[in-house]
Amino acid sequence: MESAELAELAAFTAVAKHLSFRQAAIERGTSASAMSHSIRSLETRVGVRLFHRTTRSVSLTEAGDMLFARLGPALSDMRAAVDELNTFRATPFGTVRINVPNSIAPYVLGDAIEQLLKRNPGLKLDVVATDSLVDIVEEGFDAGIRFGERLSQGMIAVRLKSNLRFAVVGAPSYFQDKGTPTTPHELQHHTCVRYAFPSGTIFNWEFSKNGESVQVEVDGPLTVDSQELMADAAARGLGLAYVWEDRAAPYLRDGRLKACLEDWCVVEEGLFLYFSSRKHQSAGLRTLIAAMKA
Known part of the structure; x- marks a missing residue:
């Protein structure tokens, strides 16, 4: 089989898996237009339409569904076979794609x-x-x-060593005007910079001390989706922010921010690297897991 044919079949598998040219292009490290060209070329070569396409959706035809069912396992076996060549190399070769929360990356x-x-040197990380x-x-x-949220069935989770800790911070001018809270409950009377997840859900501030756990639904005129913006807004005196201590560290060092409620802010220990138990574990992924655990 020619390399061009293999590339077309790999493109087909990616589009069939995601039912999206854009997502398939991200996985393959190319453009959506290049993926579309590969699919058109494959359909012309085999003489069968493999996808139904509209401006809003992509779906497999009956022929495409049959091809995907046969092709997926075959390509996985081929990738595994190529990856086994890593046993003959001093270091692993290939690309590992990893997803991580932006706030802690x-x-x-x-x-x-x-x-x-x-x-x-032969390893690439995406x-x-x-x-x-x-x-x-x-x-x-x-x-x-991911932190210790419930993982989907079929996932393996490896606990990572973590010393991440949240901090409640504010500008010295804010504390001078509004006072300093001494318990999390007092935050309900303070102006706070809120954090919104991409889903729109507002993050509640979480605390723990002497076995007592507290969640506070804070309020304030500013809501952002970035911890960097939260720290900057707090440094400008716009309210208190609840951010990773490392994120606030430069501001704390130069005095633009000060911390409070430090005895209520605990270390976050539930950080995990997770991956599918059903997917071939490449040499690159094994090396990444070992590095992250260390």
């Missing part, structure tokens, strides 16, 4: 990525940082990082 990946890429909940299998990722 720099603090859990930075050192690990640096060491991983320096020690494995990192997508987003606070949206992502189905890593459907979106074509090899692994994801």
Whole structure:
């Protein structure tokens, strides 16, 4: 089989899996127009329409469904066979796609990525940082990082060492004008910068002390979807912010922000790297897992 044919079949499999040219293009590291061209070329070569296309949706024809059922396992076996060649290399070769929450990406990946890429010159990492909940299998990722939420069936989770901690911070001028809260309950009387997930859900601030856990639904005139914006808004005196301590560190060092409720802010330990138990675990993914655990 020619390499062009294999490329077309791989493109077909990606589009069939996602039923989206855009998502398939992201997985394949190319453009949607290139994916569309590959599918048209394949359909012309085999003389059968494989997809129903409209401006709003993509679906498999009966022929396309049959081809996908046969082709998916075959291509997986081929990828696994090629990956086994890594046993003959000093370091793994290939690309690993990983999804990680945008709010914590720099603090859990930075050192690990640096060491991983320096020690494995044949390895490539494709990192997508987003606070949206992502189905890593459907979106074509090899692994994801997530806090201790319930994972889908068929996933394996590896606990990561974590020293991430939240902090409640505000500008010195804010504390001078509004006072300093001494318990989480007092936050209901303070102006706070709220954080909204991509779904629109507002994040409640969570605290724990001496076995007592508290969730506070804060209020304020400003809602953002970025911890960086939260820290900046707090530094401008617009209210208190609840952000990762590492995110606030530069502001805390130069005095633009001060912390409060420190005895209520605990270390977040429920951080996991997770991946599908049904998918072939490549040498690159195994190396990433080892690096993240370390």
